[in-house]
Amino acid sequence: xxxxxxxxxxxxxxxxxxxxxxxxxxxxxxxxxxxxxxxxxxxxxxxxxxxxxxxxxxxxxxxxxxxxxxxxxxxxxxxxxxxxxxxxxxxxxxxxxxxxxxxxxxxxxxxxxxxxxxxxxxxxxxxxxxxxxxxxxxxxxxxxxxxxxxx
Amino acid sequence: xxxxxxxxxxxxxxxxxxxxxxxxxxxxxxxxxxxxxxxxxxxxxxxxxxxxxxxxxxxxxxxxxxxxxxxxxxxxxxxxxxxxxxxxxxxxxxxxxxxxxxxxxxxxxxxxxxxxxxxxxxxxxxxxxxxxxxxxxxxxxxxxxxxxxxx
Amino acid sequence: xxxxxxxxxxxxxxxxxxxxxxxxxxxxxxxxxxxxxxxxxxxxxxxxxxxxxxxxxxxxxxxxxxxxxxxxxxxxxxxxxxxxxxxxxxxxxxxxxxxxxxxxxxxxxxxxxxxxxxxxxxxxxxxxxxxxxxxxxxxxxxxxxxxxxxx
Numbered sequence: 001x002x003x004x005x006x007x008x009x010x011x012x013x014x015x016x017x018x019x020x021x022x023x024x025x026x027x028x029x030x031x032x033x034x035x036x037x038x039x040x041x042x043x044x045x046x047x048x049x050x051x052x053x054x055x056x057x058x059x060x061x062x063x064x065x066x067x068x069x070x071x072x073x074x075x076x077x078x079x080x081x082x083x084x085x086x087x088x089x090x091x092x093x094x095x096x097x098x099x100x101x102x103x104x105x106x107x108x109x110x111x112x113x114x115x116x117x118x119x120x121x122x123x124x125x126x127x128x129x130x131x132x133x134x135x136x137x138x139x140x141x142x143x144x145x146x147x148x149x150x151x
Numbered sequence: 152x153x154x155x156x157x158x159x160x161x162x163x164x165x166x167x168x169x170x171x172x173x174x175x176x177x178x179x180x181x182x183x184x185x186x187x188x189x190x191x192x193x194x195x196x197x198x199x200x201x202x203x204x205x206x207x208x209x210x211x212x213x214x215x216x217x218x219x220x221x222x223x224x225x226x227x228x229x230x231x232x233x234x235x236x237x238x239x240x241x242x243x244x245x246x247x248x249x250x251x252x253x254x255x256x257x258x259x260x261x262x263x264x265x266x267x268x269x270x271x272x273x274x275x276x277x278x279x280x281x282x283x284x285x286x287x288x289x290x291x292x293x294x295x296x297x298x299x300x301x302x
Numbered sequence: 303x304x305x306x307x308x309x310x311x312x313x314x315x316x317x318x319x320x321x322x323x324x325x326x327x328x329x330x331x332x333x334x335x336x337x338x339x340x341x342x343x344x345x346x347x348x349x350x351x352x353x354x355x356x357x358x359x360x361x362x363x364x365x366x367x368x369x370x371x372x373x374x375x376x377x378x379x380x381x382x383x384x385x386x387x388x389x390x391x392x393x394x395x396x397x398x399x400x401x402x403x404x405x406x407x408x409x410x411x412x413x414x415x416x417x418x419x420x421x422x423x424x425x426x427x428x429x430x431x432x433x434x435x436x437x438x439x440x441x442x443x444x445x446x447x448x449x450x451x452x453x
Contacts, residue, residue: 004242011301014239022292025232025285042221045274070344076227076378081327083235084385088316091306123347134327141324150313155393162452165390173443176383176436193372196425227378234386 009099013090016103017083020110024079027072030118031065038062071117074130075110081137082106089140092147102136109133160250164241167254168234171261175230178223178265182216189213222268225281226261232288233257240291243298253287260284311401315392318405319385322412326381329374329416333367340364373419376432377412383439384408391442394449404438411435 004010034040040062041047047058086106090099109129116126155161185191191213192198198209237257241250260280267277306312336342342364343349349360388408392401411431418428 005244005299008301011299014242014295014299015301018236018239018292018295021232021235022289025229025288025292028228028281028285043218043271043277045271045277048273067345072228076231077330077374078327080231080235080378080382081323084323084382085320087238087389088320091316093307120345120347122350126345126347130330134330137327138324141320141327144316144320148307148313148316150310150317156395156450159452162450165393165446165450166452169387169390169443169446172383172386173440176380176439176443179379179432179436194369194422194428196422196428199424223379227382231382231386238389 007090008096009094010090012096012100012103013086016107017086020079020107021083023111023114024072024075027068027075027114031068031072034062034065034068038064040065067120068118071114074113074117078130078133078137079110082110082133082140085137085140085144088144088148092144094143102140106133106136109136158241159247160245161241163247163251163254164237167258168237171230171258172234174262174265175223175226178219178226181269182219182223185213185216185219189215191216218271219269222265225264225268229281229284229288230261233261233284233291236288236291236295239295239299243295245294253291257284257287260287309392310398311396312392314398314402314405315388318409319388322381322409323385325413325416326374326377329370329377332420333370333374336364336367336370340366342367369422370420373416376415376419380432380435380439381412384412384435384442387439387442387446390446390450394446396445404442408435408438411438 005014035042039058040060041058044055044059047055050058086103089102109132113126113129113133115121116129156165186193190209191211192209195206195210198206201209237254240253260283264277264280264284266272267280307316337344341360342362343360346357346361349357352360388405391404411434415428415431415435417423418431
């Protein structure tokens with residue numbers, strides 16, 4: 001096991017995977033922040049102490065909250081596959097330089113994607129960072145299937 | 152490979168990861184149960200045999216179904232990162248006692264979170280179990296980055 | 303590490319996991335395709351160049367887009383747990399024939415599930431492929447807990 005963590009590619013993968021997953025997890029508190037500042041909640045028990053009138057207002061969707069949630073969802077749809085395919089990719093023993101290129105581009109893309117989504121940067125900034133991130137996953141997936149193929 | 156499963160930390164991780172992932176997967180049938188008992192479906196083909204009037208009624212969202220779906224979504228946002236970061240954490244060879252503490256707190260939190268969400272326990276019970284679970288993920292992520300860091 | 307990829311079960315797992323994750327990731331471009339052809343977007347910046355009147359029309363939800371998104375969500379809820387539990391299962395060293403049976407049934411089910419969802423095949427085709435896929439995850443999870451149990 002210690003052997004695995006002595007491998008340079010696996011260490012690099014572990015570092016970048018931890019960074020992007022932690023970033024994704026922090027979308028939760030960001031959603032909570034927007035829910036509180038924008039006054040938009042999803043559950044009745046979250047606004048239990050308010051008057052009936054206030055409750056109705058607080059249980060409506062707010063565009064800013066929905067935006068953070070879409071960003072979070074997009075992370076789930078891309079960061080999770082990156083870690084899953086990236087793990088298999090790292091285990092197939094690729095070149096360190098090639099692996100680093102994949103991990104760095106993906107991590108950069110996703111950090112930029114979040115900024116572009118939350119601060120409403122004009123398109124195609126968000127679209128391109130999404131596509132580039134997805135291509136990295138596909139490239140690693142292709143490499144994995146090319147090295148290890150047993151149907 | 153067998154070596155990996157002889158490691159105590161990895162065996163503990165495997166046990167807790169399997170438990171929380173299976174719990175998450177079972178949110179699917181729970182959603183189906185609420186959809187059927189509450190009469191609230193998402194797809195036209197699911198209510199194909201009903202009359203036009205009934206279809207309209209059955210294709211409306213129901214608060215109980217939406218609640219289970221939000222709970223499922225929250226699991227996706229937390230249980231999946233736990234398993235991903237937890238796997239890397241287990242591979243960095245932490246102390247068994249420290250690892251068990253992380254795994255047990257997280258598993259307890261998520262089981263309680265589901266109960267609190269579905270049975271509508273008053274806040275902050277759900278909020279606290281969510282935050283504590285997230286702190287466990289962050290703590291493991293920090294430990295991983297602290298042990299293995301290669302950018 | 304190379305040892306891991308010489309193991310037949312692990313190679314089979316890697317192959318099937320890469321296939322289903324890549325399939326899931328490609329739901330993203332499929333959603334984009336439906337968004338463009340059906341004229342239904344989620345973000346204001348995606349329709350920035352259009353007139354105010356057109357914007358309102360383009361920012362409405364379209365049933366076909368929502369269908370692809372539900373299909374993508376169902377993949378997240380099932381493909382990700384399959385890879386997570388499947389990885390642990392592969393590491394417990396099951397029989398190759400038994401492992402292949404699990405991986406093949408799941409992969410077949412999920413490919414069929416996507417076709418059934420997108421092309422609106424009559425029920426219970428979609429429902430059965432979902433249930434069968436879930437049973438495969440549960441069976442692997444049971445096998446994992448049966449082999450490695452350390453609470």
